[in-house]
Amino acid sequence: MSLGQTSIAYPNREDGALASEAVSPLGGDLNERSSPWWFRRRALRRQIFHPNNFILGLSCAVLAIVFLWAAVPSLFSPDTAVGAYPTQVLQPPLGKFFLGTDQYGRSIYAELVYGARSAVLIGVLATAGSAIVGSLMGIAAGYIGGATDMVIMRVVDVLLALPGLFLALIFVAALPPNLMNLIIAVGVQGIPAYARVLRAQALQVRGRLYVDAATVLGVARWKILARHIVPNCLAPVLVLAAIGFGFAIIIGATLAFLGLGPTTPPLNWGALIASGQGYVNQDWWITTFPGLMITAVVIAVNVLGDWLRDHMEPTSR
Numbered sequence: 107m108s109l110g111q112t113s114i115a116y117p118n119r120e121d122g123a124l125a126s127e128a129v130s131p132l133g134g135d136l137n138e139r140s141s142p143w144w145f146r147r148r149a150l151r152r153q154i155f156h157p158n159n160f161i162l163g164l165s166c167a168v169l170a171i172v173f174l175w176a177a178v179p180s181l182f183s184p185d186t187a188v189g190a191y192p193t194q195v196l197q198p199p200l201g202k203f204f205l206g207t208d209q210y211g212r213s214i215y216a217e218l219v220y221g222a223r224s225a226v227l228i229g230v231l232a233t234a235g236s237a238i239v240g241s242l243m244g245i246a247a248g249y250i251g252g253a254t255d256m257v258i259m260r261v262v263d264v265l266l267a268l269p270g271l272f273l274a275l276i277f278v279a280a281l282p283p284n285l286m287n288l289i290i291a292v293g294v295q296g297i298p299a300y301a302r303v304l305r306a307q308a309l310q311v312r313g314r315l316y317v318d319a320a321t322v323l324g325v326a327r328w329k330i331l332a333r334h335i336v337p338n339c340l341a342p343v344l345v346l347a348a349i350g351f352g353f354a355i356i357i358g359a360t361l362a363f364l365g366l367g368p369t370t371p372p373l374n375w376g377a378l379i380a381s382g383q384g385y386v387n388q389d390w391w392i393t394t395f396p397g398l399m400i401t402a403v404v405i406a407v408n409v410l411g412d413w414l415r416d417h418m419e420p421t422s423r
Contacts, residue, residue: 161409162409162410162413164406165405165406165407165409165410166406166410168402168403168406169403169406169407169410172222172225172226172403173222173226175218175219175220175222175223176222176223176225176226176227179219179220179222179223182219183213183215183216183219183220185212185213185215185216189212189213189216190210190211190212191207191211191212191213192211193211194207194211195207195208195209195210195211196208196209196385196389198389198391199214199391203215205218205391205395206389206391206392206395208381208382208389208392209381209382209385209389209392214378214391214392214395214396215395217371217372217373217378217396218375218378218395218396218399220371220372221372221373221374221375221377221378221396222375223372224285224358224362224367224368224372224373224374224375225355225358225359225374225375225400225403227285227289228285228288228289228292228354228355228358228374229351229352229354229355229358230351231289231293232289232290232292232293232296232354232357232358233293233296233347233350233351233354234347235289235290235293236293236294236295236296236297236299236300236350236354237296237300237343237346237347237350239293239297239300240296240297240298240299240300240301240304241300241301241304241339241343243258243261243262243297243300243301243304243305244258244300244301244302244303244304244305244306244307244308245304245305245307245308245331245335245336245339246258247259247301247305247308248304248305248306248307248308248309248312249308249312249331249335255305258301258305259301259305262297262298262301262302265294265295265297265298266298266302270295270296270353270357271295271357271360273294273295274291274292274294274295274357274361275291275361275364275366277290277291277294277295278290278291278361278366278367279366283365283366283367283368283369284368285367285368288358288361288362288366288367288368288374289358291361292354292357292358292361293354295357296350296353296354299346299350300343300346303342303346304339304342304343307338307339307342308335308339311334311335311338311339312335316334317330317334317335320333320334344414345411345414345415348407348410348411348414349407349408349411351407352403352404352405352406352407352408352411353404355400355403355404355407356400356404358374358376359374359375359376359379359400360376361376362374362375362376362377362380363376363377363379363380364380365377365380375396375399375400376396376400378392378393378396379393379396379397
């Protein structure tokens with residue numbers, strides 16, 4: 107045994123004999139720390155390419171690409187969303203346009219790239235709006251209680267009585283068909299989920315000892331709310347928002363498919379599917395690629411949401 111090593115003896119469970127293991131004073135198994143570099147690289151490669159980690163990394167890559175499309179679409183597509191080639195109408199994929207063209211001669215790839223901004227705006231703004239409003243309603247109902255709790259939860263019950271898509275249809279049908287009204291309609295349908303979850307979380311936090319101690323010491327209720335209640339209720343919001351982002355994209359695409367979204371290019375991915383439904387029997391690529399894009403984004407967001415839930419709520423594993 108060399109200098110700097112410590113021998114730890116422990117009974118062998120099989121034959122009762124004592125065995126020793128060399129450990130480093132710095133901690134960790136010395137044999138592992140001094141193992142050849144290719145073994146360490148192999149272990150790292152196994153960790154990176156583990157099925158769960160690989161799927162998570164792939165999901166993050168999909169979301170990163172979509173957000174980059176939304177931020178700088180001209181960097182990824184040489185064509186614009188309104189650029190049409192009359193002589194290249196209904197061109198199949200894997201030609202000059204590797205995702206094909208639509209009935210107007212527009213590149214499907216360019217429409218996907220420029221349509222990502224609408225999808226991301228709906229997902230981010232609608233989710234943020236419903237998370238903020240629903241969380242404030244839920245925390246107020248759970249912490250204040252009494253008549254405030256009853257009034258807020260009755261409003262939430264009315265919203266929950268209607269399916270999310272139908273609730274969004276009610277709001278968007280009464281407003282002009284533009285992107286902001288579509289975001290408002292999608293955001294309203296997501297409020298009840300946040301309100302119910304945050305109410306339960308606020309009730310749980312309100313019963314903890316440090317909240318009782320602050321109340322006994324005479325701390326103002328708004329200070330208790332800001333310092334103790336709200337910070338300890340944020341973990342479920344992040345998980346719900348990650349999952350709600352994908353659901354907001356689906357609702358927005360559905361409303362756009364029904365013709366209740368913006369009608370001028372660049373179109374939402376749902377509107378792109380609607381524009382090609384009359385050509386689906388022969389020119390399948392017009393509807394297929396926008397549908398695959400929506401599916402990929404929603405799956406990626408759900409994978410990320412599951413990862414957040416496992417790391418922020420270990421008991422759910």
